[in-house]
Amino acid sequence: MKVDVAIIGGGLTGSALAVDLGRRGLAVALCDRADFPRDKACGEGLLADGVAQLGALGLHGTLAASDAQPLAGIVYYNEHTRARGDFSKHAQGFGVRRLRLDAALHAAAARTDGVTVLRGEACLIAVDDKCATVTLRDGRTIRARALVGADGPRSFVRHALSLDLPVRGEGRYALRRHFRLAPGTPLPTHVQVSFHGPYELYVTPVAPEIVGVTALCARRVMQGGEGSKADRLARLWSAAPEALRALLDGAEPESDALACGPLRVRARAVSRGAALLVGDAGGYVDAITGEGMSLGLRSAAAAARALERWIVQDDRRAFLTYAAERAALLRAHVLLTSALVGIAGDARMRRRLVRGFALHPDTFGRWLAVSHGERTLSSLPLRDFWRLAAG
Numbered sequence: 001m002k003v004d005v006a007i008i009g010g011g012l013t014g015s016a017l018a019v020d021l022g023r024r025g026l027a028v029a030l031c032d033r034a035d036f037p038r039d040k041a042c043g044e045g046l047l048a049d050g051v052a053q054l055g056a057l058g059l060h061g062t063l064a065a066s067d068a069q070p071l072a073g074i075v076y077y078n079e080h081t082r083a084r085g086d087f088s089k090h091a092q093g094f095g096v097r098r099l100r101l102d103a104a105l106h107a108a109a110a111r112t113d114g115v116t117v118l119r120g121e122a123c124l125i126a127v128d129d130k131c132a133t134v135t136l137r138d139g140r141t142i143r144a145r146a147l148v149g150a151d152g153p154r155s156f157v158r159h160a161l162s163l164d165l166p167v168r169g170e171g172r173y174a175l176r177r178h179f180r181l182a183p184g185t186p187l188p189t190h191v192q193v194s195f196h197g198p199y200e201l202y203v204t205p206v207a208p209e210i211v212g213v214t215a216l217c218a219r220r221v222m223q224g225g226e227g228s229k230a231d232r233l234a235r236l237w238s239a240a241p242e243a244l245r246a247l248l249d250g251a252e253p254e255s256d257a258l259a260c261g262p263l264r265v266r267a268r269a270v271s272r273g274a275a276l277l278v279g280d281a282g283g284y285v286d287a288i289t290g291e292g293m294s295l296g297l298r299s300a301a302a303a304a305r306a307l308e309r310w311i312v313q314d315d316r317r318a319f320l321t322y323a324a325e326r327a328a329l330l331r332a333h334v335l336l337t338s339a340l341v342g343i344a345g346d347a348r349m350r351r352r353l354v355r356g357f358a359l360h361p362d363t364f365g366r367w368l369a370v371s372h373g374e375r376t377l378s379s380l381p382l383r384d385f386w387r388l389a390a391g
């Protein structure tokens with residue numbers, strides 16, 4: 001088949017991009033190797049910026065279709081300290097099951113004029129400065145004027161374009177499972193985060209009566225110990241503070257435990273010839289700040305603008321503009337996320353951070369506003385940095 005744009009990967013960013021391009025009048029092939037609904041290891045907290053991105057595409061309804069639960073903020077636990085940060089009233093986030101949200105977005109893409117949805121695994125690509133050819137494992141080929149790799153952190157497209165960049169260090173991994181709360185147990189209104197040094201635990205309300213429990217951990221924690229993924233997650237959970245453990249009293253597992261990692265992914269560049277990388281395929285830092293989906297949706301919007309200029313106006317600088325926009329988008333995120341991963345792994349710094357946030361909830365709220373794109377890092381008052389340093 002012949003199209004304007006072939007997108008490999010129909011997850012959150014690939015599907016949102018397909019909707020956007022279809023609305024711009026382009027012919028799109030959206031190809032994923034999975035059958036939807038398909039699950040994905042994720043903390044499943046969509047911050048306000050991501051909600052706004054869905055709204056801008058007219059896809060807000062996908063949240064309701066997914067039974068998404070409103071999030072009022074984040075609670076941090078460290079040793080005996082508990083800190084609560086509230087999102088501002090203009091910054092509504094949602095907890096949402098990826099199983100449901102990605103399927104709703106994929107279905108929205110399939111309904112969009114100009115978008116053809118294909119089930120198949122891309123296994124060969126040829127790209128030059130003017131066009132791209134994708135071959136699927138079953139032998140079908142797609143010829144396109146531009147190719148997009150939206151195929152996630154282990155991106156085949158990034159690899160085939162020789163854009164992989166090695167990552168130094170031990171690496172962080174993740175385990176995730178859902179639980180149905182016992183009757184009468186209220187669903188938390190805030191994402192609950194418990195710090196334990198070599199790992200953190202996250203609890204996110206994702207549907208009525210259902211929470212997702214995620215552990216982000218060093219490789220030695222992920223690989224150490226016996227048993228299944230579910231057993232290992234249960235062992236990590238047993239060290240959670242009493243207040244948090246009580247939440248799962250009498251709860252029943254609602255999904256299989258999924259594992260993934262290493263989380264950190266780097267790309268040498270996000271474009272080569274007529275190809276672009278969006279979402280995690282273009283690089284990923286860590287899940288600790290829960291911004292991946294929002295950034296993926298924002299980078300998809302920037303990619304849609306660039307692809308339209310590339311195809312309609314034959315503008316060969318469009319992909320450079322995309323790369324620059326994406327880098328600007330990620331700058332504060334990379335800084336904050338890397339800093340928080342460092343702090344989470346250091347007992348003294350972690351104590352100061354959580355104590356500082358517990359003493360100054362307004363400071364916590366402003367840091368959250370930076371994290372969900374409502375304000376910039378440079379707009380924070382100096383006292384917010386000082387309060388954290390002083391703990």
Ligand SMILES: Cc1cc2nc3c(=O)[nH]c(=O)nc-3n(C[C@H](O)[C@H](O)[C@H](O)COP(=O)(O)OP(=O)(O)OC[C@H]3O[C@@H](n4cnc5c(N)ncnc54)[C@H](O)[C@@H]3O)c2cc1C
Binds near residue numbers: 009043046263296
């Ligand atoms: C443990 C964990 C917790 C997280 N928590 C949060 C959070 O709380 N909030 C948040 O905003 N973000 C979070 N993230 C980040 C978020 O999950 C990602 O940023 C987001 O899923 C990126 O979407 P994507 O579309 O780029 O990739 P994906 O969602 O991974 O989609 C990629 C798609 O490509 C398909 N594919 C792959 N290879 C091929 C191929 N060769 N051919 C065809 N199809 C292919 C796959 O089947 C898949 O459907 C978390 C991530 C992890 C790992």
